[in-house]
Amino acid sequence: MTTTLESRESQRTAPRAFDLKLGGVRELNRTLHHAADGDAFAVDHPGGKHSIAVGVNSEVEIEINGHVGYYAAGMNQGGRITVNGNAGVGVAENMMSGTVHVTGDASQSAGATAHGGLLVIDGNASARCGISMKGIDIVVGGNIGHMSAFMAQAGRLVVCGDAGEALGDSIYEARLYVRGKVASLGADCVVKEMREEHLAELGELLRAAGRDDDPVDFTRYGSARTLYNFHVDNSSAY
Amino acid sequence: MTLTAPDQTVAPALPAPALAELGLRESATFDRATIADIQRAAETGIYDIRGWGAKRKVPHFDDLLFLGASMSRYPLEGYREKCGTDIVLGDRYASKPLRLDIPVTIAGMSFGALSANAKEALGRGASAVGTSTTTGDGGMTPEERGQSKHLVYQYLPSRYGMNPDDLRKADAIEVVLGQGAKPGGGGMLLGQKITERVAEMRTLPIGIDQRSACRHPDWTGPDDLEIKIAELREITDWEKPIYVKIGASRPYYDTALAVKSGADVVILDGMQGGTAATQQVFIENVGIPTLAAIPQAVQALQELGMHRKVQLIVSGGIRTGADVAKAMALGADAVAIGTAALIALGDNSPRYAAEYAKLGSAAGYYDDFQDGRDPAGISTQDPELSARLDPVVGGRRIANYLRVLTMEAQTIARACGKAHLHNLEPEDLVALTIESAAMARVPLAGTSWIPGATGTGL
Incomplete structure (x- = not known):
């Protein structure tokens, strides 16, 4: 089942406030690691600091008001984390479950190696978006940079804008949906037929991200599976 | 091959x-x-893909000798006077550093490359003598976590099976930049070994030839690594020692940068270090010998004032207690064994001569770890072959071997008058060849000549 951005029906307690101008990231993360399901937190003045809200392992709600540095929401497990701003390198890297919502743009390697959950980036994502993704769903409202979905193993990447060079290079079983132009496809990544089940899954993903784009405007890309076994005739692709 | x-x-x-x-x-x-x-x-x-490390002859620990005590040094009495072997790894930043009874650890080898029984045997053997084992490019198995008292969890470019629960279960985290058999290379696991379980752990289709990335997907260079290490510390609440493993190529700079990136421990793997599957051309032609790498790494640590504060673990061709003692005398805090541990489990035993012949190989030559048809049941995922390796018996063999390595190293240390293995020093060593003297930076035996000692040393 697709994880969605909509709030849980859990009892919302008043969010506990953290001002990162006053306290450090260490104190914030320590607190988050001991939080209980349903707890809510508001983080102010993140100031581009790194590793904000990493290792969250309960169903908490976290609202970060401002820009975050590297690895925000890294390895999230069950948290619903919103960044009201831009995110640095590796936002939601290796996420397992839960949601991460970036209202601005994201830097490189957004959602890298993530196993599950939903990452929504309202703006653009830079290079290597979804690199080595292993089951995460990623929805990008704008464009994505080069080498995105490199060695993408599983999960789904939806791009409402354009994709940069070498999309899906050496891709395994992840499914990619792009509405705009693709600058070039990477090795073994090909255009695939958009069947009913793909339109349905894409529609569900767009809705989960709170978007109303029409699935019929998108093209599906995936693995041609020609590099799955070493073969002499593929030597130029290695 | x-x-x-x-x-x-x-x-x-x-x-x-x-x-x-x-x-x-x-x-x-x-x-x-x-x-x-x-x-x-x-x-x-x-190209040819095979296992093991470099087979070419390179200057090695065999080219060094110890100067035992005599008139000017007191030896220690064997069995009566203590010669300590315990080590602490990762007390620079971690609140829970590893405390091991012996300075010989088991190097990272994946479930996938090795059978579950082999991994369990390594865990049992290491735990019996109070040392650590290490996961590999396939995630952490319950068998290994269950059997290993001290388990180091590798953080690799592929991030197969990587998850925060296993990070929290680990006793240390090892960020892998490279390995001695292939500095600059990614991983490979050929289809024969991608069984259902291995495929599931790696989120890959069954039976494909799997290549794993050679660079980490979300950081590049030492400045990023510093931020990455800080993230791993944050996720695990600054409890776990964080190691950085490098394949020996430019160990002076790589060690210095690992220290500056915040590593608690540096693992330095020379070109004789093994692999489960790599192109032969890579294994034999990229990287430098273990002997040449150690003094460069130690120099970097000393110049930063971090020798013994950031611990150095050396691997790549450790076979005997003499090798352990020599690595430590050159400045290592501990060593790791991989290939030797597999041999202790029965790899390349003449017992399997007939079966090696059927595979077009021979005992002492077998290196087709990528094929998954290992008669010894170690580098395979075949249930029948794996069943040949009893993890309890295998564990005992590993424990025996680790004890022998330790006792041998102690024998040498006592002869050099050292009450602890880490008191061994370069001054205890001489070299047999000009090459090894230059690389190890110890004098040619019978002379005071260290080739290159008056130069920059690099």
Whole structure:
């Protein structure tokens, strides 16, 4: 089942406030690691600091008001984390479950190696978006940079804008949906037929991200599976 | 390397003296192994992939000797005077550093490359003597976590099976930048070994030839690594020691940068260090020998004032207690064994001679770990072959071997008058060859000459 951005029906307690101008990231993360399901937190003045809200392992709600540095929401497990701003390198890297919502743009390697959950980036994502993704769903409202979905193993990447060079290079079983132009496809990544089940899954993903784009405007890309076994005739692709 | 030269079926050649008497001479450049390689390449059109580390002869610990105590040094009495072996790894930043009873650890080897029984045997053996084992490019198995008292969890470019629960379960985290067999190379696991369980752990289709990335997906260079290490510390609440593993190529700079990136421990793997599957051309031609790498790494640590504060673990060709003692005398805090541990479990045993012959190999030569048909049940995922390795018996063999390595190292340390293995020092060593003297930065035996010592040393 697709994880969605909509709030849980859990009892919302008043969010506990953290001002990162006053306290450090260490104190914030320590607190988050001991939080209980349903707890809510508001983080102010993140100031581009790194590793904000990493290792969250309960169903908490976290609202970060401002820009975050590297690895925000890294390895999230069950948290619903919103960044009201831009995110640095590796936002939601290796996420397992839960949601991460970036209202601005994201830097490189957004959602890298993530196993599950939903990452929504309202703006653009830079290079290597979804690199080595292993089951995460990623929805990008704008464009994505080069080498995105490199060695993408599983999960789904939806791009409402354009994709940069070498999309899906050496891709395994992840499914990619792009509405705009693709600058070039990477090795073994090909255009695939958009069947009913793909339109349905894409529609569900767009809705989960709170978007109303029409699935019929998108093209599906995936693995041609020609590099799955070493073969002499593929030597130029290695 | 499988011996698949076209002439494998002909009768055995005449013994070498007889050939010489006939006036026949083998080329040193195009020897028989080279001829077989060329003909194999011509037949198949793809490079040779194999296991093990570099097989070429390089300057090694064999080229060093210890100066035992005599008139000017007191030796210690064996069995009566204590010679400590315990080590602490990762007390720079971690609130829970590893405390091991012996300075010999088990290097990272994946479930996937190795059978579950082999991993369990390593865990049992290491735990019995109070040392650590390490996961590999396939995630953490319950078997290994269950059996290993001290488990180091590798953080690799592929991030197969990587998850925060296992990070929290680990006793240390090892960020892998490279390995000695292939500095600059990614991983490989060929389809024969991608069984259902291995595939599921790696989120990959069953039976594909899996290549894993050579660079980490979300950081590049030492400035990023510093931020990455800080993230791993944050996720695990600054409890776990964080190691950085480098393949030996530029160990002076790589060690310095690992320290600056915030590593608690640096693992330095020389070119003799093993692999489960890598191109032969890579194994034999990239990287530097373990012996040449250690002094460079130690120099970097000393210049930063971090020697013994950031611990150095050396691997790549450790076989005996003498190798352990020599690595430590050159400045290592501990060593790691991989290939030697597999051999202790029965790899390349003459017991399997007939089966190695069927595979086109021989005991002492078998290196087709990528094929998954290991008669010893170690580098395989085949249930019947794996079942040949009893993890309890295997664990005992590993424990025995680790004890022997430790006692041998103690024997040498006592002879040098050292009450702890980490008191061994370069001053205890001399070299047998000019090359090893230059690399190890110890004098040629019988002289005070260290080639290059007056130069920059780099």
